[in-house]
Amino acid sequence: MKCFIGIDLGSTTTKAILMDENKDVLGRGITNSRSNYDTAAAVSKQEAYIDSRFTLLRRELEQSQSGMVDIDAFLRDLERNFRREQFMEQLQDLRRTCLEFATAARFKDKEAAVREALDEIFRRVADQAGALFQPGAERKSDFFRDIAGSFYLAVAGEVCKQANLPFDQVIAVYDKAIIEVENRPPTADLKGKIVRGLENLLTEAGEDRMSSASMQQAVDRALAVELEESYVIGTGYGRVRLPFSKEHIRSEILCHGLGAHIMYHGTRTVLDIGGQDTKAIQVDANGIVQNFQMNDRCAAGCGRYLGYIADEMKIGLHELGPMALKAKKQVKINSTCTVFAGAELRDRLALGEDRADILGGLHRSIILRAMSIIARSGGITDQFTFTGGVAKNQAAVNALRELVDENYGKVTININPDSIYTGSLGAATFAYRAVMEH
């Protein structure tokens, strides 16, 4: 089948959407943007292909009346096994690359000892990380760098101590290797990994869940569907770096406008708060951009601002929102500069203000900046769609609801759980139109 791909290269993450001939979203993929946009684009695209295969498999299972009771659980288990295959493959690559870097030039007479230590480290990482792919286990991140890095760091200390090796040098080997591994385009053997994942699953679960023959057939059929990549459109800040020609690149303003329109046809105003920019977009009934405004010169109030504040407070980014939700009163943060806001925060802490209250004030100040950008683009017209990474932060969402209500009265506010894919959805739709409507 013909398929259409939209890739949104953000400053933090790269997202891809794969759309089929019926304009249905078949798969979504996301990865960290790294410093290498080409790889980020390739990885996110591959992830979208993987997700698409699982969608196709779901369709097969639903249609084949295979008697499977719990398709969701099966697919979850299969994906888990697939992810393990994928992880182990990349871990092997990382091991090989680390060993290449552990040269005599770097370690002189300790080369052999280091290589031995690396083998030990990777053996332990494989053992321990394997547990992440057990049934019911939770992973904090699906990005290889995050998982491999945290385990490597955790076991390398112990191993180095035992082998009496310099810890920082062994970490340096990892640092060098991970960049290379992460920036290597992913291997193509998707189907093989799915098949092996299924074999693992069957071993793991026994064959009582359903007849392995009919399941095998469903998998075979899903894998046999040819996904013909008809057109790719790239968008986002890194779009000029994409190895695409000009007609395959669209501005993220247009893509976000169209993406929001596809998600909610009633959308007239879109607010997107991403890693480094805030965009307010006005669209018409067809999703065509009428007007837009963006933050200029300064990225205060964007996702990175929250990251900075989290660092200042020595807490995780994902903990900010929940903590801000506990605010009991409104602390006013006036600074429009990220760094000054950090200073203001420390000042408030010194004055004895509660952390939750301060964070509540910070979230409100971010949204106030966004409100000013929205106002400059022409205000809010019902319906209003909020997208971007910050839309996942409930404290930001609450502040937005409050301020929208104060300034524009009753307005429908749409927040899609997949809002992070808004830009890539718009891009995929442009790709679809380029082929199917031209």
Place this chain on the structure above:
Amino acid sequence: MTTVATKKIDLREAQKDQSMEKQKEMIAGNFTRLARAPQTGEKVSYTFVPGNINELVMCFDMVGNFPEINALQMGMRKKSGNFIFDAERAGHSEDVCTYVKTDLGMVYNGNIGPTGERLPEPDILLLSYTGCFTFLKWFELLRHQYKCPTVMLHVPYQGGGKITENMRKYVVKQLKEEVIPTLERISGVKFDIDRLREYLRESARAEDDLVWVLQTARHKPSPIDAYFGGVYYVGPIFSAFRGTRDATEYYRLLRAEIQARIDAGLGPVTPEGNMGEEKYRLVVEGPPNYTNLREFWKMFYDDGAVVVASSYTKVGGVYDFGFRHDPEHPLESLADYCLGCYTNMNLPQRVDMLVNYINDYEADGLLINSIKSCNSFSAGQLLMMREVEKRTGKPAAFVETDLVDPRYFSAANVKNRLESYFQMVDQKRRAA
């Protein structure tokens, strides 16, 4: 065939060079004249581009220096950043007009002009226009620096959207009672109204040709870029040359060159040669950015965008709606000229003008380059933008840069907005 074509292009290149060379010579000549003034004894007036009464200044054998032009020239030569820094160190805030700070920084560094020659101290600060309030403060600072005489021509704002007889009389009265006597006193030259008439006649000739050139942008493709090219085309008439034979000659040459481009069906000339296919026709409001002018321009021509009309090329005089300097009514026409400058027009007038341009030049939309440190331009621009959108149904966009402060040109940000805008125009066209 190939040989013939090449020969043709060579001819055109030669013609193009003629007007450019002429302008270069004129500007260099004026800087040299300024540099030699302490030796030749010529009196020097400092004055601003909008509302400059160059013909009158020439009646007193004075040589004109234009601080704004020096500032933008320094911007183009990548020297403004350091001057701004020096001015800030001397106590001028970050938000002050960056032309002012570049000029002051230049003064603090020995007043060496853009061509490397030292500029003379002023014998008079001639503030002949008050459409920009910062001008008053600028000259106040320069007066403090040079302790020299100042003369001010107060030009009432067209708040009501037109020039009234009272306004005209008020300006003429000041010319007669304040400006002319002061210039006579400083220069020692007696005012001769017939000499003024002669200069004004010359001005009108050049103005006719300038208007002709700017209006060629109605052609498709437009043979000129009325913003990026336009800033060069208005150079002579906005400064020390309006009323001179040199200016008339410059515009005659330019007109012939543009005619040749029309005949050859060519688009505008860019720093990288002839522009490719014309894909977007835009009207631009606001001054350009001078520190990254070429980079900014490239973002347009690389995408096939040509500016067919701009308000900035009207700051030193609005001629395309019929006004000409008039030798029959010399002082009245100088008054009308000052009163009619673009930044002296009220917001509805500016909106009318932009709407008119979009319709007349069959433009795809309006782009506003909002200047961070120029409030006389920027105040009200978003409002104007909405009104123009509403009245023309054409899309508009907003980018933000600065005149000569390199810190406020964020290429990635500007490019992002421009690309989005061009694609927005495409999208609207397809939907239509």
